[in-house]
Amino acid sequence: MKKSINTRLKHSSKDQLNRSANPPVVRASTILFDSMQELAAHEKKIINRKRITHYNYGRYGSQTTIELENIIKDLEEAYHVFLTPTGFGAVSLCLMALCRPGDEVLVSDNVYNPTRELSSNLFPELNIKAIFYDPNDINDLKKKISNKTKLIFVENPGSITFEFQDLNEIIKIAKKRKIYTALDNTWGTPLYLKPIPLGFDLSISSATKYFSGHSDAMGGTLAVNKNVYKKIKFYNRFLGTRLSADEAYLIIRGIRTLDTRLKAHYENTLKVIKFLKTQKKIKEILYPHKPGSKNFKMWKKYYSGGTGLLSILIKSKNKASVIKFVNNLELFGIGYSWGGFESLAIYQDIKKSRDFYKLSNDEHLVRLHIGLEDPNDLINDLKNSLKFIK
Ligand SMILES: Cc1ncc(COP(=O)(O)O)c(C=O)c1O
Numbered sequence: 001m002k003k004s005i006n007t008r009l010k011h012s013s014k015d016q017l018n019r020s021a022n023p024p025v026v027r028a029s030t031i032l033f034d035s036m037q038e039l040a041a042h043e044k045k046i047i048n049r050k051r052i053t054h055y056n057y058g059r060y061g062s063q064t065t066i067e068l069e070n071i072i073k074d075l076e077e078a079y080h081v082f083l084t085p086t087g088f089g090a091v092s093l094c095l096m097a098l099c100r101p102g103d104e105v106l107v108s109d110n111v112y113n114p115t116r117e118l119s120s121n122l123f124p125e126l127n128i129k130a131i132f133y134d135p136n137d138i139n140d141l142k143k144k145i146s147n148k149t150k151l152i153f154v155e156n157p158g159s160i161t162f163e164f165q166d167l168n169e170i171i172k173i174a175k176k177r178k179i180y181t182a183l184d185n186t187w188g189t190p191l192y193l194k195p196i197p198l199g200f201d202l203s204i205s206s207a208t209k210y211f212s213g214h215s216d217a218m219g220g221t222l223a224v225n226k227n228v229y230k231k232i233k234f235y236n237r238f239l240g241t242r243l244s245a246d247e248a249y250l251i252i253r254g255i256r257t258l259d260t261r262l263k264a265h266y267e268n269t270l271k272v273i274k275f276l277k278t279q280k281k282i283k284e285i286l287y288p289h290k291p292g293s294k295n296f297k298m299w300k301k302y303y304s305g306g307t308g309l310l311s312i313l314i315k316s317k318n319k320a321s322v323i324k325f326v327n328n329l330e331l332f333g334i335g336y337s338w339g340g341f342e343s344l345a346i347y348q349d350i351k352k353s354r355d356f357y358k359l360s361n362d363e364h365l366v367r368l369h370i371g372l373e374d375p376n377d378l379i380n381d382l383k384n385s386l387k388f389i390k
Pocket of ligand 1: 086087088089091112155159184186189205206207208209218219220293338
């Protein structure tokens with residue numbers, strides 16, 4: 001029987017041996033073989049193309065991590081998936097595996113800070129040049145391509161300022177010039193956007209966010225097509241990192257309900273946005289919610305759903321009062337990350353960090369993650385706290 005991905009997420013990775021609905025947590029360094037011949041045969045056949053099944057040492061996986069790889073491979077419709085200990089590990093694996101001294105990398109100017117810092121601070125030490133392009137202007141991207149461009153790295157949408165780019169255009173430009181393309185797809189998840197079938201070479205997700213969904217695990221996934229598989233595998237082998245079986249188990253447990261949770265995040269977000277739109281202190285809501293806007297059109301064109309992360313632009317001459325608004329929220333925790341069950345808020349000081357996005361001194365950006373609480377409670381919380389803004 002043909003089953004949809006939402007059904008497959010529920011029924012994958014059963015433990016046939018123990019008749020359990022979930023896979024065992026296999027904590028292993030040494031994997032035992034019956035003979036040297038069997039060990040050697042295993043080494044030759046790490047990958048079976050339909051399902052990833054082979055591992056011969058704990059650093060390369062255990063039954064639990066291999067189950068997760070197979071779930072993500074299915075979800076991403078990818079050639080292969082590499083698991084990393086954090087989402088940022090997947091970003092750095094992608095960048096470091098593909099770029100070499102003398103190369104240039106085009107990075108969308110709306111990437112989140114660690115990706116920006118790796119590009120701006122580490123790359124120069126390796127004689128790799130990162131060039132930031134305006135995510136609102138495809139011509140800026142075209143202008144900045146040279147015969148040294150190795151990779152175009154896109155975060156879509158930018159997870160602080162929420163620009164949605166024309167992804168097909170980027171792929172078209174890159175393919176013509178034989179440039180690799182990578183997409184940080186953490187916001188939309190491969191449930192709502194599948195970068196690999198669309199034409200990207202690499203698709204990144206922080207599994208810490210919506211995949212695990214419970215703010216208690218960290219991990220990353222780097223899905224790849226055949227074009228880059230060998231390069232990523234080569235570099236990954238020398239990095240020596242791995243995802244632990246315990247984290248993999250928590251991510252498998254979370255991902256079973258990805259579809260249900262994302263729908264609830266989205267419904268709550270729309271209700272909160274409806275309220276935010278009525279608030280005079282809020283100048284702009286950064287989320288694809290305005291049907292006529294470019295961001296909305298691009299979101300509709302590529303995504304089959306929306307999630308719970310957005311930003312609000314607040315107009316105030318008094319920065320301290322905006323901070324007071326954040327501090328006085330009762331249900332929105334103050335902290336990094338997002339994608340868990342709970343609501344979060346954070347003041348983002350981006351005045352100096354990006355060229356394409358200029359805020360004046362009386363504009364302030366607060367990022368909100370809309371969790372799975374009762375949306376009326378979230379709205380009341382925001383209403384009470386917005387009073388602090390002067
Ligand atoms: C867009 C985006 N990509 C990647 C990451 C990295 O994920 P992790 O925190 O799991 O390292 C984050 C984390 O905030 C993120 O927001």
